[in-house]
Each structure stands twice: as C-alpha cells, then as structure tokens.
C-alpha cells in the first residue's frame with residue numbers, strides 16, 4: 183500500500199506549526215515495508231527558494247519525540263520534495279508525476295491526500311485543477327481532499343462553496359477540518375457519554391429537568407496581530423462561535439446513535455433545533471484599530487473581537503436551558519472548555535457539605551491554568567467511568583480553586599496521550615475516519631443560525647475593552663432571554679471623566695453609541711413635531727453610522743402622521759439601489775420601508791443616480807435635476823435638518839479634502855472617490871436650519887484630534903461646514919471622544 187500526501191501551502195504558518203509534524207507522526211506510525219509514503223510540499227514560489235525554506239522548516243519544526251526516531255526523521259525528510267504549483271501546467275505536471283510514480287511500482291491500494299492549507303478564495307479554482315489533472319477513478323485509489331475552515335462567510339457563500347466542490351468531488355472524498363474536533367478532550371465527549379451503561383446517572387441528567395445551563399468558552403490572551411486582513415472580514419463570531427463552539431455544543435447535547443440513526447444525522451437533527459441566538463453582546467479590544475494600522479477603519483471599528491451569545495435548543499429535551507457561548511481575543515487568560523452546570527434545588531437541613539453547590543461536568547479542552555486537558559465531574563455522582571484513552575491515576579496536584587471548587591471535589595481524568603489536534607486529524611484523514619470532520623450537509627444549517635447576528639454585528643459598534651479586560655467591562659448577566667453587560671459604561675464615563683459640552687465652538691452631545699443614536703433621533707423627532715403640519719425637509723448622509731439611527735427613528739416615528747415630512751439625501755454612490763453600497767438602500771431598508779412609517783411616496787427624494795443608460799450617466803444631468811428639485815420644493819432652499827457624518831480623512835457628505843467640489847456654487851455636484859458619487863455642496867448645506875454631525879467609533883479619534891488643531895482653511899471639508907443662520911451640533915460617541923480628550 184502506498185500514500186501520496188500533497189500539501190498546498192507547505193511553507194505557511196499552519197504547515198510550519200502543526201502540519202509537517204502531523205505528517206511525520208503519521209509516517210512514524212504507519213510506514214513499513216508494506217506501507218510506503220511520498221510527501222509533496224507545494225506552493226506558488228519557485229522551487230529553488232521554496233525548497234530551501236521547506237528544508238529549514240523540516241529541520242527545525244519536526245520534532246523527534248520518541249527515542250531513536252532520528253533515523254526515522256531522516257527517512258521522512260528524504261521522502262519530502264517541493265513542487266511548484268502556480269499554474270494549470272504545474273497541476274498537469276504534478277498529475278503526470280503522480281501517475282508515473284504509480285506505474286513504477288504496482289500497489290495494492292493507494293491513498294492520495296491533497297491537504298489545502300491555502301486562503302479560502304483559492305479553494306474552488308484549486309479543486310478544479312486538482313480534479314482536472316490529478317484525480318483518478320482507478321479502483322485501487324482512495325482520493326481525499328482536506329480543507330481548513332472557513333467554509334464560507336455566510337449561508338450563501340457556504341452553499342456556493344459546497345456547490346462548487348460537489349462539481350469535482352464526492353462528499354466522502356471531502357474532509358473539512360475544524361481543528362477543535364481533533365482536540366483530545368473534544369474527541370472523548372461522545373465516548374464519555376457512550377459509556378452511559380456505566381454512567382447511567384449522568385446521561386439521564388442531561389436534559390432540561392436537571393441542567394441549569396451549558397457554557398462553551400474559548401478565551402484567548404493573544405490579539406489579532408498579523409491577521410487583520412482575515413480578521414477584519416470575519417470577527418470572532420465567524421472565526422470561533424459558528425464553528426468551534428458550535429461543534430463542541432453539538433457533541434455535548436446531541437442524541438447518541440440510537441435505533442439506527444447515525445451520528446451525522448443526529449447532529450443535523452439537533453442543528454435544526456438550534457435557534458438564532460436570543461441575545462448577543464459584542465466587544466473590541468482597545469488596540470484593535472491602532473494595530474490594524476488604519477486598514478479600512480470604517481470596517482475595522484465594527485469588527486467584534488469578543489462575543490457572548492445566548493442560544494437555545496428548541497427540542498423537548500433542551501427547551502428552556504440557556505446555552506452560553508463566549509469567545510474573545512486579548513482577554514485575561516487562555517482557556518477553553520464546555521461545562522454543564524446542574525440545577526441545585528435540594529434544600530439540605532442538616533450536615534450540608536454541598537449546600538448551594540451546583541454539580542458540574544466539565545470538558546476542559548485546554549490551558550486555563552490546568553496542566554493538562556481533562557474531564558472533570560463533581561463528586562456528587564457516586565462513581566464515574568471515563569473512556570478508555572483516559573487516565574484517572576494521574577497524581578496531579580492542583581492547589582488553587584478550579585471552576586469555583588477545590589480540585590479534590592471532582593473526579594478527574596486526563597488523556598493518556600495528549601496528541602496535538604492536527605496530528606489526530608491527519609491520522610483520521612489517513613484512516614478515512616469521516617466522523618472527525620465537518621459534514622457538508624450540516625454546514626449550511628450551522629451558518630443559518632448566525633445569519634441575523636452577523637447582520638446585526640455589522641451595524642453595531644462593539645463595546646471597547648482594555649487588553650486583558652482589567653476593569654471587567656465585559657462581565658455580563660443573563661436576564662430572561664437577553665444578555666446584559668453588568669457595568670454601565672456610560673454612567674461611569676459621566677461620573678469619572680471630564681464631560682465637555684462643546685466641540686470646536688459648537689454644541690456637543692456625547693454618550694455611549696446607543697444612547698447617542700437615541701439622543702439624535704429624539705432631537706429629529708422633536709423638531710419634526712415642532713414643525714406641526716408645516717413642511718419639514720430633512721437630508722440624511724450615507725455610510726454605516728446612520729443605520730442604527732434609521733432603525734431608532736423608525737421605532738420612534740412608527741404610526742405618527744408624517745405627511746409634512748420630506749426625506750432627502752446628502753450624498754449617494756452611483757450604484758444600483760439593490761447594492762449594499764447604496765445609501766438609499768439602507769435608508770429604505772431600515773427606515774422608509776417599515777410598514778408603520780407613513781411618509782407619502784412623493785415626499786421621498788432619492789438622488790437620481792440610477793439613470794437609464796448607466797448609473798450617473800453625465801448626459802442625464804442627475805445633479806442638476808436634484809438641484810432643481812430642491813429649489814422647487816424647499817422654501818428659501820433651506821433644509822430644516824441635515825444629518826452629516828465625518829470620514830477618517832475629514833470628509834463629510836461626498837466632499838473630500840482639497841477637491842474642487844469644495845468651492846462650487848451649485849447645490850448638487852458629481853464627484854469621484856473609488857466610485858462616482860452625487861453630493862450636496864457647501865452652499866446648500868450651510869443654509870440649513872440645523873446641522874447635526876454624527877461621529878461614532880474609535881476609528882474617528884485621530885481625525886477629531888486633527889480637527890482640534892487645524893484651521894478652517896486647511897482644506898478639511900468638515901471644517902467648512904458653518905451654517906450661516908442655523909445651528910450646528912456635534913453628536914460624538916464616547917469611543918471617539920474620550921480618546922480625543924486624553
């Protein structure tokens with residue numbers, strides 16, 4: 183028998199840290215006269231330089247753990263060669279090479295494992311090339327393709343990826359890695375539950391009659407350095423909650439294989455019963471924006487590096503049991519575990535050593551100050567049986583309290599061989615043990631659970647926490663079906679810190695973002711009602727900041743008569759209305775299309791950017807049309823209210839620093855910044871009765887500082903906003919402002 187292992191991304195981070203060691207462990211365990219191996223390290227770099235790098239990795243990072251394995255390592259290294267895979271021709275040559283080597287020796291069975299440790303955007307194209315040039319349907323060949331998460335970015339992209347892969351490979355050839363499924367304790371959750379003939383008491387208690395709550399936690403001390411381009415697009419919910427924590431939860435709560443229903447099916451049944459989280463809290467460690475080096479600051483300020491979610495399983499067995507997921511970077515400790523906390527409703531009258539103590543089962547996956555992964559069970563249970571690979575005679579002495587108790591109050595067992603997750607999964611891929619991998623059929627269901635939350639988190643500014651969360655601002659409580667932070671930062675800010683009431687000589691309103699949005703919305707609503715039935719013309723800016731404002735306005739103005747209100751736009755990108763980049767799209771989605779908002783259609787004035795021939799076709803003179811519309815509808819060309827934003831470069835509306843649009847006399851202009859845009863100009867903005875500038879998030883702190891030091895002639899557009907007769911108010915949230923004042 184023979185195995186070819188082809189690793190794509192062979193000099194990358196993961197390969198260096200875990201994969202080559204895993205392949206060596208596999209080789210050590212299985213190589214013999216009857217089983218041979220060849221390893222190809224592949225990558226886009228040319229052979230010469232990459233071979234040198236690869237050799238260094240093998241030399242330094244592949245560790246000989248057993249005695250006398252030096253010779254084994256030498257043999258292993260001699261079986262590894264580098265192969266450049268940068269073009270279709272390279273894949274063709276690799277296919278040919280694999281074929282030729284098979285024709286030299288006749289093997290009874292051949293296993294071909296392609297391991298893709300490459301960015302997910304290359305999955306489909308690579309899969310296509312592998313299938314085209316390196317795939318073989320010969321009977322004695324077992325083909326496997328191994329992928330790393332992320333498997334998609336949301337439900338649609340997961341479906342798309344799945345559809346693409348299915349074009350080339352059968353489901354039983356695809357091995358999707360979630361490395362948490364390779365962790366020694368996670369691998370033993372099901373075996374631990376399977377020994378239920380031996381632990382009948384425990385398995386009987388795993389339901390809503392007895393369980394108070396379940397927690398699945400992965401806390402880290404590391405931050406996101408070196409990973410911003412990945413992290414900015416993902417955040418902790420996609421990175422950890424959707425996959426690692428969910429997989430662990432499934433193992434703890436799924437039905438066991440029974441009456442012929444196999445594990446993957448049981449998992450899928452359970453997934454279908456897991457609801458969208460009832461509540462989610464998000465946070466971001468304070469250095470995130472600085473570290474991300476201003477890479478896409480508008481996006482970065484919305485990225486959660488901490489999340490806590492409250493989930494529920496709507497099955498007869500689990501209904502009503504709160505399930506809490508917690509994960510975050512830059513926290514005070516590194517630990518991961520799943521624990522089941524049992525209800526304690528026994529009133530003990532005499533001799534009560536366990537009074538008020540909840541019993542627990544803890545799957546301690548790693549770190550957290552314990553010397554080893556382990557399974558812990560409260561001694562309330564008379565006896566506990568642990569799975570075969572676990573050792574109860576470990577003689578570990580742990581003096582401090584763990585999980586709120588003395589170590590001696592638990593039965594505990596540690597894995598006999600604590601093998602690294604990747605090594606275990608590489609062995610499983612080799613052995614065709616598919617149950618250690620993510621099943622294609624349940625991927626889509628697990629993404630669906632997070633769909634609404636992912637949308638929610640793109641519109642909320644996360645709570646900022648210090649590295650290590652020294653002041654416990656992330657502590658939260660379960661309050662019915664919601665999670666709430668224990669500390670109210672806003673109150674603290676008010677009492678602890680200087681709270682100014684003006685900025686650049688204009689009125690300033692400042693608060694935590696949610697309160698700030700409410701304050702601005704309330705001001706708008708009060709101005710609308712003051713106007714009585716007289717026409718009220720309001721223009722809104724685009725971008726992400728106003729989205730939450732729109733939602734609050736929709737709630738406050740629901741079922742209120744708004745026949746006198748006219749809605750205008752401050753600026754718009756030349757894209758279609760369906761695009762997420764369209765400002766009108768967000769205005770419509772979050773405010774106007776709410777069934778309880780009754781503004782007549784004729785009062786809604788979207789900027790005419792979608793013209794017949796193409797968006798913002800210059801011949802169609804959309805800007806002139808809009809200007810004319812303003813002149814026709816608005817007495818004295820004076821808006822009653824304009825909501826502006828502030829860009830990290832000092833732009834406001836779509837007026838950018840030092841651009842000719844700043845000195846235009848017309849009211850509406852076309853301009854270009856990554857795309858064509860239409861914008862109101864300073865002459866009309868400065869005529870408004872009220873201008874409110876909304877500034878939220880830490881990403882704006884630098885520009886706020888700059889504004890304090892600059893003079894109006896500096897070419898920064900926001901400094902040219904200066905209403906002639908009207909009022910101007912700054913609405914700046916505490917994230918942006920507190921840092922400005924420090």
Ligand SMILES: O=C1O[C@H](COP(=O)(O)O)[C@@H](O)[C@H](O)[C@H]1O
Pocket residue numbers: 400402421422518
């Ligand atoms: O997949 C991931 O997991 C790691 C945490 O894994 P662990 O084995 O160190 O517990 C996490 O740091 C990373 O962001 C995520 O992509």
